[in-house]
Amino acid sequence: MDGSAIDKQIEELTEHAIKAGSRLILLDFDGTLVDFTTDPVTTRPSKELLELLEKLASGPQNQLIIISGRKQDEIDRLVGHLPIDILAEHGAFIRENSHWKTLLNCSTDWKDEVQSVMEKYKEITSGSFIEEKIYSLAWHYRKSQPGTGEANAKAMIRELDKIVSEQHIKILRGKKVVEIIGENINKGVATQYLINRNKYDFILAIGDDITDEDMFRILINNSHAFTVKIGKGDTFARYRLNNNQQVMHLLKRLQIALN
Ligand SMILES: [Mg+2]
Numbered sequence: 740m741d742g743s744a745i746d747k748q749i750e751e752l753t754e755h756a757i758k759a760g761s762r763l764i765l766l767d768f769d770g771t772l773v774d775f776t777t778d779p780v781t782t783r784p785s786k787e788l789l790e791l792l793e794k795l796a797s798g799p800q801n802q803l804i805i806i807s808g809r810k811q812d813e814i815d816r817l818v819g820h821l822p823i824d825i826l827a828e829h830g831a832f833i834r835e836n837s838h839w840k841t842l843l844n845c846s847t848d849w850k851d852e853v854q855s856v857m858e859k860y861k862e863i864t865s866g867s868f869i870e871e872k873i874y875s876l877a878w879h880y881r882k883s884q885p886g887t888g889e890a891n892a893k894a895m896i897r898e899l900d901k902i903v904s905e906q907h908i909k910i911l912r913g914k915k916v917v918e919i920i921g922e923n924i925n926k927g928v929a930t931q932y933l934i935n936r937n938k939y940d941f942i943l944a945i946g947d948d949i950t951d952e953d954m955f956r957i958l959i960n961n962s963h964a965f966t967v968k969i970g971k972g973d974t975f976a977r978y979r980l981n982n983n984q985q986v987m988h989l990l991k992r993l994q995i996a997l998n
Pocket of ligand 1: 768771947
């Protein structure tokens with residue numbers, strides 16, 4: 740998308756935001772606010788980004804929330820000092836008024852069986868690793884050779900299909916990650932919970948990955964909602980920006996306009 744089309748979208752979103760009296764801003768973290776880097780451990784939000792989020796969140800009519808797939812302690816480490824509510828593990832946990840609580844849960848009986856399959860693929864895929872969260876297991880291969888990573892991901896999914904069909908779990912196929920998670924846990928259900936907490940006349944939801952589509956889908960018939968997909972690919976979102984720098988432009992524009 741060229742620059743003028745991007746500017747037009749940013750202006751349109753800003754106009755809607757200005758007119759609203761109560762705003763909900765839902766932001767995914769990785770790939771949306773920060774670049775999708777090869778190592779999630781070394782990812783750090785810039786000082787500029789943190790200051791911008793803090794300013795936006797401080798507006799009394801703005802409720803800014805980060806909704807991430809990361810574990811609670813990890814997302815806390817990155818943005819925890821901000822005066823905002825945070826969702827972790829794709830909506831399973833919420834930090835509301837500074838306290839973490841479970842929002843959605845599931846059985847974890849399936850973990851050992853799934854882990855043993857993932858271990859096998861970890862062995863044969865150099866650079867890949869397993870991440871254990873409370874309600875999910877994720878096999879990441881962003882540091883592996885692309886061809887090998889994709890092929891082994893497909894083979895692993897075929898093997899996991901049987902376990903998945905027998906348990907209340909599902910496969911999330913994100914960017915360079917295969918994640919197994921409780922079937923009821925998704926950003927859409929979490930978004931519905933957030934919408935129900937208050938009355939908003941402007942809802943902005945931004946995300947880059949497949950898990951964000953649940954959030955976009957739940958908002959599809961909401962006339963106050965503006966959904967933004969980052970990057971290429973099919974989406975339920977109404978708007979699209981190319982990368983996290985353009986998200987920064989949008990947030991900066993909003994911050995200036997709403998002050
Ligand atoms: Mg993301």
